[in-house]
Amino acid sequence: MIWETFILAQREIRRNVLRSSLTILGIVIGVAAVITMVTLGGGATAQVTSDITKLGSNLLQVRPGQGHHGPGGARINADPFEDDDVEAIEREISGLKAVAPSGSRKLQIIYGNENCSSSVIGTTEDFMIVRDWSLDSGRIFTTGDMRAGKAVCILGTTVGDKLFGGQDPLGETIRLQKISFKVIGVLTSKGQSSFGTDRDDIVLIPIRTFQRRIAGNNDISVIYVSAQDGVSTKKVQENIQLLMRERRHIAAGKEDDFNVRDMQEIVSMLTGTTRVLTALLSAVAAVSLLVGGIGIMNIMLVSVTERTREIGIRLAIGALEREVLMQFLVEAVVLSSFGGLCGIVIGLASAAVGAHFLNVPFILNLQIVLIAFLFSSAVGVLFGYFPARKAALLDPIDALRHE
Amino acid sequence: MKKTHDAGTTSDIPLIELKEVTKTYGQGQAAMQAIDHIDLCIYQADFVAIMGPSGSGKSTCMNILGCLDTPTSGTYFFKGADVGQLSSDQRALLRRYYLGFIFQGFNLLNRTSAFENVELPLIYQGIPARDRRLRAIEALAAVGLEAWKSHTPGELSGGQQQRVAIARAIVTNPGVILADEPTGNLDSACSQEVMELLTTFNQERGITIVMVTHEVEMARYASRRIHFIDGRINTAHVSERNP
Secondary structure (H helix, E strand, O other): OHHHHHHHHHHHHHHOHHHHHHHHHHHHHHHHHHHHHHHHHHHHHHHHHHHHHHHHOOEEEEEEOOHHHOOOHHHHOOOOEOHHHHHHHHHHOOOEEEEEEEEEEEEEEEEOOEEEEEEEEEEOOOHHHHOOOOEEEEOOOOHHHHHHOOOEEEEOHHHHHHHHOOOOOOOOEEEEOOEEEEEEEEEOOOOEOOOOOEOOOEEEEEHHHHHHHHHOOOOEOEEEEEEOOOOOHHHHHHHHHHHHHHHOOOOOOOOOOEEEEEHHHHHHHHHHHHHHHHHHHHHHHHHHHHHHHHHHHHHHHHHHHHOHHHHHHHHHOOOOHHHHHHHHHHHHHHHHHHHHHHHHHHHHHHHHHHHHHHOOOOOOOHHHHHHHHHHHHHHHHHHHHHHHHHHHOOOHHHHHHOO | OOOOOOOOOHHHOOOEEEEEEEEEEOOHHHOEEEEEEEEEEEOOOOEEEEEOOOOOOHHHHHHHHOOOOOOOEEEEEEOOEEHHHOOHHHHHHHHHHHEEEEOOOOOOOOOOOHHHHHHHHHHHHOOOHHHHHHHHHHHHHHOOOHHHOOOOHHHOOHHHHHHHHHHHHHOOOOOEEEEEOOOOOOOHHHHHHHHHHHHHHHHHHOOEEEEEOOOHHHHOOOOEEEEEEOOEEOHHHOEOOOO
């Protein structure tokens, strides 16, 4: 009888293609949505974490203003740093690999008829060390360039490609705010960051040139400090804090008007943020699973009501209640698990495609695949089975008369 | 219409016997007796027409005979066994092995081919696929629809659908066919075809046929006619076997 039940179930499934595909569709959408979102969310979290770790976990950023008040706020009132602050850090703090002052501005860059807008960063050759950049071609700033504040620049690949097409930019002259800069180097591409920003969309120029000819002051907005391997960043952070309080004459008991941020803190902050995002995505996914479940429920309830007469016919020609129920159960299980499997395939495929385009790693979360599959199958089976049970327990004549 | 019978000889035991069977719908003041203390005996190879105006209880009686409905009181013996004592599974098995149904509204499975409709009772009997196929084709041939076996009910005329239903009823070689207004939805030509098929199965295969109808012409095919009125059998109209 088991085999016969399968025959009857698959006949019913084929008999009503629309009903079957609607049932499957509900499950597919629910399962696929959950799997896609959770997989992408997990990938993004992993990507952010690994990006920041690559950035250098021994990196410290020293900025004027109070970091924990968020962007803007107190920072505006705080004095910026100056060259001798950088020198003081280099002189007084031990265990450092490199210190790079920097200032940046978004500017229009022109070459011939081409132009583009990107961030121009004034810094020193140490920037290459602290931010882990390397040169693709050309050279970095010399001490002479730095001292004299020469108009030379190093291009990120995006800027190079935009302005020069395929042409070699080395030795060419670009214009920034009507000042001509000679291109002396091109950076190795880093690609997109996990936040979708293009890390190659930058132009590096000597800090002195930036201060004198672009900004028109001696301000330094960020000092990047890279600690030597094996040196505690916490210790370095404390030392810089003490030094800066002294240099900026901050009385005991008063709050810092600058902040020294350890990359570790940023790592934990950002992974926290992505974790919240993943939770949010999961919530959205859970809702779509629920909506999918309600869809399955509806189609199952409607079709069972519609099929009460069919149940009556089967009972009249001698089917046992349990045979009818078994058939409905098999139908529900087959449809639900087929839908669930389709959902898994589609979900994983779209997660893979999404991961490719968003540039995040594809991390398979088996647990969520299993949960999504089981939930929607359970809904399908439950709502396929119980209304059928109600119909099968009727007197056959009542089921037959049902319209 | 009492008939004495010897418990010793099986041939004398009625195939179907109703004793004081009553079916009541509703409760209290609104209670309505669809059939009221019916006594009825039907013997092997009878062709019985149950007649009467609508609301006279003939369909209710039919549903009780078919074990599709349960009587409120009274006893129903099928081959001497008390159907009231059977579980719903046992009643389903009784329908499966002994009864065939023909309904006014055909009650075929939609979007399912004539062949699959006819094959269905054999699937529930657990007949192997090969035999099922032979017997279903044979039954379709017996009603002259072998060529239409892969058509679905939607693609068949009313007369053809009813013939598919007849094929489905006879495919299991049942002892009894219960036909509830089998010609109710058909024109006279189709009705005649259906009645001739029923007569053939009654005479050639010895299948007992109980048919509900309100058409006198259709009742003429039967060997015995029973008239219902207001839930009771109108004894004045009882007619014995046709010449």
